[in-house]
Amino acid sequence: MNTIIALIPAIPFLSFLILALFGHKMTRKIAGIIGAGSIGIIGLFTIIVAIGFFNSLPEVKSYTVKVWEWINAGNLRVDISFSLDSLSLVFCFVITFVGFLIHLYSIGFMAKDEGFTRFFAYMNLFIGSMLVLVLADNILLMYLGWEGVGLCSYLLIGFWYKEPQNGYAARKAFIITRIGDTAMIIGIFILFLNFGTVNINELMQQASSKWVAGSSVAVLTAALLLGGALGKSAQLPLQTWLPDAMAGPSPVSALIHAATMVTAGVYLIARTHVLFSLAPVVQSAIAIIGALTLFIAGFSALAQHDLKRILAYSTISQIGYMFLALGVGAWSAAVFHFMIHAFFKALLFLGAGIVILVLDEEHDIFKMGGLRKKMPVVFYTFLIGSASLSALPLVTAGFYSKDQILWYSFSSQSGSILLWLAGIIGALLTALYSFRMIFITFFGKSKTEPSFLPGKLMTYPLIILAVLSVFGGFVELPASIGNIHLFSNLVDNTLPVTVIKTGEGHELLFQALSAIIALTGIYIAYLIYFKKPSYSEPYSHSRINKFFEKGWGFDKLYDTLFVKPVVWFSVIDKNDFFDLWNIGLSRLTLLFNRLLSTTQNGKMRWYLLSFVIGIAIILTYILSK
Amino acid sequence: MLTVPVGTQILFAGILFFLGLIGLLVRRNMIFMLMSIEIMFNAAGLVFIIAGTHWKQPDGQVMFIFILAVTAVEVSIALAMILQVYHHFKTLDSDAINNLKDQN
Numbered sequence: 001m002n003t004i005i006a007l008i009p010a011i012p013f014l015s016f017l018i019l020a021l022f023g024h025k026m027t028r029k030i031a032g033i034i035g036a037g038s039i040g041i042i043g044l045f046t047i048i049v050a051i052g053f054f055n056s057l058p059e060v061k062s063y064t065v066k067v068w069e070w071i072n073a074g075n076l077r078v079d080i081s082f083s084l085d086s087l088s089l090v091f092c093f094v095i096t097f098v099g100f101l102i103h104l105y106s107i108g109f110m111a112k113d114e115g116f117t118r119f120f121a122y123m124n125l126f127i128g129s130m131l132v133l134v135l136a137d138n139i140l141l142m143y144l145g146w147e148g149v150g151l152c153s154y155l156l157i158g159f160w161y162k163e164p165q166n167g168y169a170a171r172k173a174f175i176i177t178r179i180g181d182t183a184m185i186i187g188i189f190i191l192f193l194n195f196g197t198v199n200i201n202e203l204m205q206q207a208s209s210k211w212v213a214g215s216s217v218a219v220l221t222a223a224l225l226l227g228g229a230l231g232k233s234a235q236l237p238l239q240t241w242l243p244d245a246m247a248g249p250s251p252v253s254a255l256i257h258a259a260t261m262v263t264a265g266v267y268l269i270a271r272t273h274v275l276f277s278l279a280p281v282v283q284s285a286i287a288i289i290g291a292l293t294l295f296i297a298g299f300s301a302l303a304q305h306d307l308k309r310i311l312a313y314s315t316i317s318q319i320g321y322m323f324l325a326l327g328v329g330a331w332s333a334a335v336f337h338f339m340i341h342a343f344f345k346a347l348l349f350l351g352a353g354i355v356i357l358v359l360d361e362e363h364d365i366f367k368m369g370g371l372r373k374k375m376p377v378v379f380y381t382f383l384i385g386s387a388s389l390s391a392l393p394l395v396t397a398g399f400y401s402k403d404q405i406l407w408y409s410f411s412s413q414s415g416s417i418l419l420w421l422a423g424i425i426g427a428l429l430t431a432l433y434s435f436r437m438i439f440i441t442f443f444g445k446s447k448t449e450p451s452f453l454p455g456k457l458m459t460y461p462l463i464i465l466a467v468l469s470v471f472g473g474f475v476e477l478p479a480s481i482g483n484i485h486l487f488s489n490l491v492d493n494t495l496p497v498t499v500i501k502t503g504e505g506h507e508l509l510f511q512a513l514s515a516i517i518a519l520t521g522i523y524i525a526y527l528i529y530f531k532k533p534s535y536s537e538p539y540s541h542s543r544i545n546k547f548f549e550k551g552w553g554f555d556k557l558y559d560t561l562f563v564k565p566v567v568w569f570s571v572i573d574k575n576d577f578f579d580l581w582n583i584g585l586s587r588l589t590l591l592f593n594r595l596l597s598t599t600q601n602g603k604m605r606w607y608l609l610s611f612v613i614g615i616a617i618i619l620t621y622i623l624s625k
Numbered sequence: 626m627l628t629v630p631v632g633t634q635i636l637f638a639g640i641l642f643f644l645g646l647i648g649l650l651v652r653r654n655m656i657f658m659l660m661s662i663e664i665m666f667n668a669a670g671l672v673f674i675i676a677g678t679h680w681k682q683p684d685g686q687v688m689f690i691f692i693l694a695v696t697a698v699e700v701s702i703a704l705a706m707i708l709q710v711y712h713h714f715k716t717l718d719s720d721a722i723n724n725l726k727d728q729n
Binding site for chain 1: 650651724
């Protein structure tokens with residue numbers, strides 16, 4: 001059991017090394033087998049570990065494996081050690097299982113790309129780093145994984161590096177997430193300074209016993225860690241990088257920018273939940289940020305023309321739901337929505353990838369249309385994914401996960417009617433933009449002919465994910481319908497149970513409301529984007545819609561607020577004291593270089609003479625002593 | 626048997642060595658430079674012989690045999706290299722062969 005846990009993150013790193021070092025000699029077939037096979041193996045290992053975990057569940061709630069000592073300096077002791085509990089098990093399962101399906105799909109998707117082995121090397125490195133992130137036993141090792149996935153995100157967004165635009169998007173993602181990461185590492189420093197350890201369990205125990213709830217140090221630390229989570233999970237105000245990150249290949253968007261990496265912030269907050277319950281101010285800030293983000297991103301998604309950008313804004317919006325859940329203390333609901341979201345959003349991105357690929361890199365949904373008959377498998381799976389995303393009542397997994405969040409956003413102890421209202425408007429928007437996408441892309445007149453049809457390697461993962469997007473929800477049914485709590489029972493082994501306000505017994509009413517809202521959204525989409533497109537025309541061309549399309553002008557705001565002043569200052573400040581010092585230093589070095597290089601004149605006898613003179617001097621010195 | 630003082634013997638070997646050294650420094654033809662190196666080797670070997678006779682030990686002569694062997698190897702390698710240099714540059718002038726110098 002313990003060896004297998006340590007092997008789970010090790011195998012992807014191994015296959016990364018093999019692909020990176022010997023990839024150029026391999027055929028694509030072998031590289032694909034190594035790249036996807038390694039993820040398949042750890043998928044199996046995860047299942048074995050999960051079975052072992054369930055068997056020993058009531059007694060043993062977490063396993064810890066120490067692999068070796070990493071740092072031992074003074075009172076700082078950091079081990080490479082992994083710890084598995086129910087929270088990391090859920091994340092591991094999603095990472096390996098969804099990751100494996102995406103790797104299989106990638107073999108078909110990247111088949112003609114010249115960077116085939118490089119792609120799989122990066123993807124395996126990503127999976128390895130992500131597993132280190134979720135399995136890490138101490139916060140420093142977790143930070144290592146955190147930065148590792150950031151690096152892979154950068155490498156894969158800029159995968160097609162020959163386009164300068166892609167490199168720009170990659171740098172933007174890297175720099176903006178770095179703002180959050182800097183806040184996070186300062187938070188880690190504060191934790192270490194106060195408690196003298198980096199082990200997460202010890203930190204949480206000491207924090208709850210030594211820090212007073214609401215004290216300034218607890219609030220500061222929680223806020224700094226939240227900064228890291230906001231950057232990684234693309235939440236307000238650091239959300240601007242994710243839509244541009246769509247420059248990467250579609251499997252990358254599915255794996256990194258929908259299913260796994262962007263939810264690392266959710267994992268961080270859930271993992272350090274003790275700190276956040278010590279800082280109620282920060283926790284309610286999480287809920288408000290989540291609600292605002294899902295609202296803003298929902299409107300932006302409705303205004304996009306690029307298929308992948310719709311999905312990107314939708315991802316921001318759905319992670320907003322998870323943050324809302326975290327903020328109101330509905331831990332298991334957040335993790336549940338993370339899992340279901342990973343299924344349907346990976347499915348949607350993979351479907352979008354096929355659509356874009358067969359239409360020769362056409363991203364604009366208004367130039368697609370009529371794909372329903374030509375690619376039935378893609379259409380039906382995409383439809384299931386969209387239905388799950390827009391929380392179609394009763395039949396889809398998305399309904400159960402999102403409805404749980406909506407219910408808790410009102411009924412939990414820190415919930416309120418305003419948060420619920422933001423959530424329910426977000427749900428309407430979600431249904432609207434999902435089916436706008438469906439109706440415009442797959443129905444109507446065909447505008448571009450598909451150049452080829454996707455192979456089985458690409459469609460089978462879609463089918464599996466579609467099945468999960470429907471049936472994945474049945475592991476957790478609300479008390480009013482079915483009353484199954486397999487998932488929350490599992491997660492509650494690690495995370496505290498959601499506390500509900502007393503006297504709130506109208507769950508069924510709220511469910512009915514959210515079901516009606518979702519159906520209304522779908523109906524409106526049907527009406528204004530399919531039946532009578534003229535209804536949506538005035539809105540689509542309005543100025544407010546353009547504003548939403550540009551992501552509420554955040555890019556422009558940051559450009560004027562941060563980028564331009566820095567550029568301006570660096571231009572006028574070209575020759576200040578520090579620069580003069582540096583320029584002087586380089587000139588001095590160059591002068592010495594010239595002096596010495598005259599002695600290297602290439603004349604052998606000159607060298608010999610200097611040899612002889614040197615020996616003469618040394619001999620004189622020795623003899624005269 | 627005529628005995629020469631050890632100091633004179635060493636002085637003789639030293640003069641031989643410096644002759645070789647000066648030859649190495651003033652000559653530009655590489656064949657001659659190689660010959661000068663041989664003279665310097667022989668001077669060094671001579672010092673060993675002198676020391677061996679002075680202390681009545683066989684080590685000096687053993688050492689000289691070693692030096693002979695090393696010189697033989699060195700000459701064969703050096704001649705082969707000189708041949709290659711001549712093939713490549715069509716000259717044996719050591720000053721003309723300066724492609725490794727700093728280029729600025």
